[in-house]
Amino acid sequence: MNEQELYDLLKKAQEPKGYFFNKDRERVTDLLQALLLNKDRYGYMCCPCRLASGDRKLDQDIICPCAYRTQDVEEFGSCYCNLYVSKAWNETEGPHPYVPERRPQTRLPY
């Protein structure tokens, strides 16, 4: 699968749920390419903005879309990576607030 195919697939699946790609297409391209790279590296699309352990079970909560996306989009309008955002976030001019890491330290596998 190439980046454009992944883009089309995810857009179709995620927009109806209220998760939109960042309007910064270049950033989205970078992140989708990183997801494809992580799929090659680990066998699953681990969050590009977090350090994967390489063990799918331990990384389960940070496989994209991560377990923290819902809360982050609700609270900040964006996921941790700024890949998925709310409609309102895209309609608001930046700079947008930094989304802090929500993953608890107890989930860190290292």
Add this chain to the structure above:
Amino acid sequence: MVIYKNFKGGFMPPVKLYTLSTCSHCKNTKQFLNSLGVAYDYIDVDLLQGQERTDIIEEVKKYNPNTSFPTILIGNRIIVGFKENEIRGALGL
């Protein structure tokens, strides 16, 4: 020790980044520092293996127990995440 001067003639503290090669915030941080003409060292932690990786993760944890990226050291300041204003402030710019 190398001493860098910043644009205002002050001394530039050493800058070190712990980053991931895939992380958008890490890329933005590097681009931002490049645009300011600031010299820095960086380590892409996801590209490390074995003992070196373990050692560097321990090092990051000391500065940032969340082990999130980028973790930015500017002199004695620790900045977690791509926060332009904090980075500028720590650099004295």
